[in-house]
């Protein structure tokens with residue numbers, strides 16, 4: 859799974875917004891309404907964002 863299908867938001871978009879706006883990704887998730895309808899994407903979303911943001915921090 860690469861996006862929240864309910865909110866039509868790609869996980870990559872959330873990561874990019876978190877980095878560019880200097881926000882916690884969870885704040886971005888809340889503001890775009892992802893993982894808040896059927897919640898099927900939630901575990902994938904969290905794993906994706908944490909992995910990508912950890913990688914981004916070590917670059």
Ligand code: FES
Nearest residue numbers: 862863864896897
């Ligand atoms: S797929 Fe993300 S809340 Fe349904």
